[in-house]
Amino acid sequence: MDELLAMVTRRLLRSQLTARDAALLVSVGLGRSLGDIELARLLGKTVEVREAERVLSLADLRARREPLQHLAGAAPFLELDLAVGPGVFVPRPETEVLVERVTEELGATPAGHIADLGSGSGAIAITLARRAAGREVFAFESSPYTWPWLRRNINALAPEVVPRFGDWRASIDRIDGEFAALVSNPPYVPAREIPRDPEVRLFDPEAALYSGSDGLDEIRRIAEVASERLVPGGFVAVEHTEDQGGSVRQLFGDAGLVGSFTIQDLAERDRHTFARRPD
Ligand SMILES: C[S@@+](CC[C@H](N)C(=O)[O-])C[C@H]1O[C@@H](n2cnc3c(N)ncnc32)[C@H](O)[C@@H]1O
Known part of the structure; x- marks a missing residue:
């Protein structure tokens, strides 16, 4: 040895x-x-x-520099062990912080569906489905390379999750009813800020990383839809870079959402912003 x-x-x-x-x-x-x-x-x-x-x-x-999780074929995420490999974003510990706070906020939120916008391995959708019994959870994913991993994890861990293939913006319009929570770890890296770690740069799918010149294109779309599809009192929660908290709170405010706040990850960096639709 x-x-x-x-x-x-x-x-x-x-x-x-x-x-x-x-x-x-x-x-x-x-x-x-x-x-x-x-x-x-x-x-x-x-x-x-x-x-x-x-x-x-x-x-x-x-x-x-192939990620260890790809070689293991699995990545831990809170109480889950998710199958991962080439084509799917490896779930990160900071997203566990997002999901823990979303679980708490759901306790004080009216009835309604939950959406995970850009579901990847299904880390967010599957955890929330197992924790928030009684709410329908939708997992949206547009990458054909990621889709088989999402289906596999849903089938194995939470078959009650409803997966939807394609751009979430189009798919969500085809779902009836109101949403209690829109949750997303979207692509948020500004186009010119190529990540330094080879594991990220070479092996995370590009569609999981980049979102326009300031990295906020996807979050702009999420803010717009949150103001239309959330039940009054429902909330939106997104992950972002440590520099984007102020801009995301502004975007949520401009969309008519209220009470926005940003929480920190385990390294005390501002990483997740929440806001509610007014009652
Ligand atoms: C940063 S990854 C997050 C994956 C997973 N939610 C997690 O936290 O580990 C973003 C995911 O969103 C997907 N995605 C990006 N734009 C999308 C869109 N417009 N509609 C649906 N999925 C999208 C990407 O393919 C990728 O799987």
Whole structure:
């Protein structure tokens, strides 16, 4: 184990990754916990040749900065384990903060559907469906590469979620009834701000990242629809960059929404803005 870990560490350090990335890769490759790996290392245990070969071929992919979650085929998100791979945005811990606050706000919100606009792996829609029994949850996704991952996760984890393929703006008009909540982790990266991390730049789908020159095109559309389709007292909640909170509150105010506020992620950055339709 010691030798395998050392080989993987050397390989990943050359790709600007860390010793911890190497330990995580070995853990995924062997299907064992980090604690198990450390114990096996301390006890001087060996690894079977076939297992070592598998880990080393995964290390080659990781060295090209393929996300660990793609190699594992899964990403944790709150109480879920979501299937992920090429073609789908890997759900992030900051979005867990968004969903926790949305769950709280739903408690004080009139009856109505929930929409997840740009659902990706289904992280938001599936968690909310399992937490907010009695509300119909719609998951909108326009990417044909992402769609199979969304369907797979919905079928496995929350078959009651209603998936809709295509631009959410057109699909939502075909749904009757009012919405209690429009929730979205939309694309919000300004077109010229190419992300530095290769895992994001090379492997997250472009449709999941960019949204016009200031990154706010998608949120502008969400604000407009929120003012039309939310039930009075219903709310909209979106993720955005740490610099966009003020602009998003302004957009929501201009659309006639009230009480807007921005909350921070675990790194204390302004990342999620909420507003309600007046009663
Ligand atoms: C940043 S990802 C978020 C995925 C997921 N909600 C999450 O938080 O992990 C944005 C997703 O929205 C999808 N998307 C972008 N524009 C869309 C549109 N107009 N209609 C439907 N889906 C869209 C992208 O394909 C991508 O899967």
